[in-house]
Amino acid sequence: xxxKKLRDLKNSLLFRLTLLYAVAFTVLSAIGFLIFYYRIxxxxxxxxxxxxxxxxxxxxxxxxxxxxxxxxxxxxxxxxLEDPAEDFYRLLNFKGDILFSTDMSYWGPxxxxxxxxxxxKEEATSKIQTLDMExxxxxxxxxxxxxxxxxxxxxxxxxxxxxxxxxxxxxLFSILIVSLIIVSTITGWxxxxxATMDMQEVTETAAEISNGAYDRxxxxxxxxxxxxxxxxxxxxxxxxxQSLLKSMKEINDNIAHDLRSPxxxxxxxxxxxxxxxxDIEEYKDMAASTIxxxxxxxxxxxxxxxxxxxxxxxxxxxxxxFELVKLIREACELFHPIAEAxxxxxxxxxxxxxxxTSNRKKVQRIITNxxxxxxxxxxxxGAVTVSAAAQNGEIRIEFEDTGMGISETDLPHIFExxxxxxxxxxxxxxxxxxxxxKAYAESLKGSIHVQSAVNKGSRFTLIxxx
Amino acid sequence: xxxxxxxxxxxxxxxxxxxxxxxGFAVDHAADGEDGLHLALTEPYDIAVVDLMLPKxxxxxxxxxxxxxxxxxxxLILSAKRSVGDRVKGLKTGSDDYLVKPFAFSELLARVxxxxxxSTRVTAPSELTVADLRLDLDKRKVFRADxxxxxxxxxxxxLEYLMRNAGRVVSKTxxxxxxxxxxxxxxxxxxxxxxxxxxxxxxxxxxSKLIHTVRGVGYVLKETS
Numbered sequence: 306x307x308x309k310k311l312r313d314l315k316n317s318l319l320f321r322l323t324l325l326y327a328v329a330f331t332v333l334s335a336i337g338f339l340i341f342y343y344r345i346x347x348x349x350x351x352x353x354x355x356x357x358x359x360x361x362x363x364x365x366x367x368x369x370x371x372x373x374x375x376x377x378x379x380x381x382x383x384x385x386l387e388d389p390a391e392d393f394y395r396l397l398n399f400k401g402d403i404l405f406s407t408d409m410s411y412w413g414p415x416x417x418x419x420x421x422x423x424x425x426k427e428e429a430t431s432k433i434q435t436l437d438m439e440x441x442x443x444x445x446x447x448x449x450x451x452x453x454x455x456x457x458x459x460x461x462x463x464x465x466x467x468x469x470x471x472x473x474x475x476x477l478f479s480i481l482i483v484s485l486i487i488v489s490t491i492t493g494w495x496x497x498x499x500a501t502m503d504m505q506e507v508t509e510t511a512a513e514i515s516n517g518a519y520d521r522x523x524x525x526x527x528x529x530x531x532x533x534x535x536x537x538x539x540x541x542x543x544x545x546x547q548s549l550l551k552s553m554k555e556i557n558d559n560i561a562h563d564l565r566s567p568x569x570x571x572x573x574x575x576x577x578x579x580x581x582x583x584d585i586e587e588y589k590d591m592a593a594s595t596i597x598x599x600x601x602x603x604x605x606x607x608x609x610x611x612x613x614x615x616x617x618x619x620x621x622x623x624x625x626x627f628e629l630v631k632l633i634r635e636a637c638e639l640f641h642p643i644a645e646a647x648x649x650x651x652x653x654x655x656x657x658x659x660x661x662t663s664n665r666k667k668v669q670r671i672i673t674n675x676x677x678x679x680x681x682x683x684x685x686x687g688a689v690t691v692s693a694a695a696q697n698g699e700i701r702i703e704f705e706d707t708g709m710g711i712s713e714t715d716l717p718h719i720f721e722x723x724x725x726x727x728x729x730x731x732x733x734x735x736x737x738x739x740x741x742x743k744a745y746a747e748s749l750k751g752s753i754h755v756q757s758a759v760n761k762g763s764r765f766t767l768i769x770x771x
Numbered sequence: 772x773x774x775x776x777x778x779x780x781x782x783x784x785x786x787x788x789x790x791x792x793x794x795g796f797a798v799d800h801a802a803d804g805e806d807g808l809h810l811a812l813t814e815p816y817d818i819a820v821v822d823l824m825l826p827k828x829x830x831x832x833x834x835x836x837x838x839x840x841x842x843x844x845x846x847l848i849l850s851a852k853r854s855v856g857d858r859v860k861g862l863k864t865g866s867d868d869y870l871v872k873p874f875a876f877s878e879l880l881a882r883v884x885x886x887x888x889x890s891t892r893v894t895a896p897s898e899l900t901v902a903d904l905r906l907d908l909d910k911r912k913v914f915r916a917d918x919x920x921x922x923x924x925x926x927x928x929x930l931e932y933l934m935r936n937a938g939r940v941v942s943k944t945x946x947x948x949x950x951x952x953x954x955x956x957x958x959x960x961x962x963x964x965x966x967x968x969x970x971x972x973x974x975x976x977x978x979s980k981l982i983h984t985v986r987g988v989g990y991v992l993k994e995t996s
Contacts, residue, residue, distance in 0.1 A: 593987025603873055604956060610853065638925060639951060642964035670955055677957050734958050 319494070319501045326493025331486050338478045345474060349467050353446050354433050361431060361450035361458055368453035376452065377405055391466075395459040396452075399425075404456070412461065413440040420449050421457065436461065443468060503532040507539060519547050552722070556609070559723035563736065564605065567598045574598070601735075608737045612722065615667075615744040629659040629668070629700065633691055636672050640680060648685045654692035661700060663769055667745045671753075674738045675704045675765050681734070682763070683708035695771055702767040710759040719755065742767075772887060775819040776800045777807030777833065778849065779826055783872075787820070790876045791883070804828025811837045816844050818887055820879070823850040823861065831864050838865035845886040849874070877940045877988055884939070899934040902994040904973065904981055906934055915973060925951070926969050933982065933992035942989035966990055 314320050367376045373396075380394045389408040396405040401417050409415075415436065424432055431450035438445065447461040510523045522543060525536035578591045637653055644651040661668065679689045687707040694701055711719060718724045720743040723736040742765075746753040750770055757763035774796045778784040784800055791798050799814065801807035804825040811819060811833070819837075823830035834846055846866040850857065853871040861869050867889075868882050899906040905914045911927060913920045922930065932950045933941065943962045947953040966982065974980045983991050 589986070596987035599873070600956075607853070607955075635951070639953075639961050639965075640959070642968060643959050643961060646964065666954060669953065673953070673955075673957055677959050681959065738958070 317501075318504075319497045322497030322500070323490060323493040326496070327486060327490040330489035330493075331482070334482050334485050338482060342471070342474060342478070346471060349470065350446070353462065353464075353467065354448075357433060357446065357448040357460055357462065358431065358450075360460055361448055361452060364458050365450070365452045368456065373404075373453055373456055376458075380405065380407075380458075391463045393459075393461045395461075397421075397457045397459065398455045399457065411441070412445075413438055415447075415459075415461075417449070417459070424449065424451070435464075500529055500532065503528050504535075507532070507536060511539070514543065519543070519550060556722055559736075560609070563723055564602065567602050567605075571595055571598045605735050605737065608735060608741055609722075612737065612741050612744045615741075615748040618748060623664060624662050625665055626660055626662045627665045627668075629661045629693060629702075630655045630657070632665070632669055633672060633693060633702070636669070636676055637691060639673075640676055643680055644689065647680065647683075649680060649683050650688040651680075652688060652690045654690060656694060659693055659695060659700060661769060661771060663749050663751075667749055668769065671742050671745050671767060672702065674742050675767065678738060679704045679706040679708065679763075679765070682706065687762075698771055700769045700771050702769070703764055704767075705762065705764045707762040710761055710763055711755070711757040712759055716755065716757060720753070772817045773797045773799070773815065774883070775807065775810055775814070775816045775844075777802075777804065777811075777819065777825060777830070778822045779803060779824075780822070786876065787879065790880065794880055796883075802826075804830065804833050808833045808836055811842065811844070812840055817890075818883055819844050819846045820883065821846055821848055821866070823848060823852060823857075831861065834864045834866050843890075845890045847879075847882055847886060849879075875942045875944065875988065877942050878945050881936060881939060881941060881945060899931065899937075901934055901937045901992060902979065902981060904934070906931060913973075915977060920972050922969075922972060925965060926972070929965055929969060930973070930992075933990065936992070938991065938993045940985050940989045940991045945989070962990075 364376045364380070367379055377396065380396070384392070384394050384407045387407075390411040393407045393409060393412055394405070395403060395407070395409075397403055397417060399421060401421055415438075420432055420434065424430075431448060433446065433448045436445045436447050441463075443463055443465040445461045445463050447459060449457060449459050452458040507523050510521050513521050522540050523536040525533045525540065528536065574591050574594050578588060633653065633655060637651055641651060676689070676691065683689055683706045689707075690703075690705045692703045692705070715724075720739050722740045724740075725734075725736045743753050746767060746769075752768045754766040754768070755763060756766075772795070774791055776784060776787060776791070776798055778787065778800070779802050781802075784802070788798050788800055799810055799816075801810050805827040807821065807825070808828055810816075821830045821833060825833070828836075830848060830850070834848075837844070837846070845868075847868045847870060848861045848866045849870050849872060850861065851872045858869045867886055870879060870882060897907070897909050899908065903916045907913070908931070913922055913927065913930065928950050929946065932946065943960070944956055946962050947956060966984070970980075970982050974982055979995060981992050981994065983993065983995075985991055
């Protein structure tokens, strides 16, 4: 494995998580073991001390009831049964002279003066201590007890047995801890892998998408919650990117097509003006037509930019409170001559007042566009009704006409940029009006809805927050 | 009136210069920001028209520099940037108006004249008169040859705007924006329809016509010689 791979591994989440898990587990079990071990040790020692004390009491009683000789013969009897390397018995006077002793060749010299002086000073009748012996590997526990007048008994017991007993525990725990470390590392690795594998999949999907597979999505079902959320956010972002890409492509196609026609007309007019000498009125006419075509183009480009900006939410909308009824009446007033010329009955059904807090310019443009559309697609002697009402904290503005209507096949597409129904083509227009309405309505956190029946009419409903 | 034009696009500069000279302005032209700043700081101008994207020194810096030298010449920005943010940035630096390219020359002229009027503080008249047409701003009444003409509010404000700009061509966009406060052009020609109504009332019964259409550009109210 190269150095870089090693470093990558060290920096990987999988490695870090596993390590963290294993270390935490090991430290915790080691602490647990230490506490346990210490408890066993102290309980064993306590037990031993109680035994030693009981033994010394036994001889105190014998001396009291009989005499020192009786005790001595009893000690010899008992010492016979014991291994002299494991236990020793000694009888001393207060000066430290040895009156009786079992075979001490296994034990080496044992200092007694200090302990006797200490006992006299403290007026204690017995003292238990642990002996470290130079000649032996193990330790011994020894009791020094006054068993009779000027008689001191010392019983020593090797701790070898206790050590062996504790060693077994130590071994057992070592095996347990090692297996715990192994198990915890594996468990930690599995857990971490579960998390990182999910992430790995998100990464792989992202890589595929950067290579052009925009329709790929991360599977989010049955994953860890955080990963599910990451995946959902990721997918949401992809949806948005995909729809933006799609609309960009459509727009490009349509721009090419829809901008070409006015440009072709401008070019045609300019060419005609150069081909043959004409009188000044004709030239003026051509110049005027050129300006009109240019204005159409400029309007189209501006509207496209307006839609894009609204969709991207570039310009923070300046919201202000305004009187919606006044705005609608002004728009109707503005279009009144158009309705009159087409003999369309333009009606309103409005309350006395409706205060709205929104972007006035945008609402004005939405209303104008919808009103204009209604008038455009309604034949002579028809009717257009604009109504508005507040309802459950929303404001509904309806534009109902008795016009040509929109067919079911066209209905889902009418808000798309440059989409024009076959029957509306003859009416002119940029094919951007309704896209703008939708983009503006949505940028104002409102919505636009349409119901329509062919040859009966359409109803557009704009819903705004009050 | 002396006018400074700072514009690097030669063709746009040429038609603006021609148009403004025809309208009676003495025009100095600078093709980059450095020359423009030099002229603005050394010559007294009544108004400056400045493009934003300029070689050497950009328009906003130029305007800031001019204002820092305490020169209060009104400035109109011409720019291809049309977002609200850009407009606000432009106006914050100390310019007085903002016109987006492509623009109609008639609109540029009207805005330039409006800025000059504002800076020279001509007091608002209470009456507007063109030939035998008289508009009383206080009583909101209109007379032609001493005969009262009754107008709808929308028609009254349209006529007022035409009379304030008497002799100058105003575009449909300008009418939508200034008269009715709509900052866009509907597809349907609502201005044309309203002008027709106004003609019926103002011109129909009189021999000399006052409201004229300039095809492709807009409308003008003037006395025909």
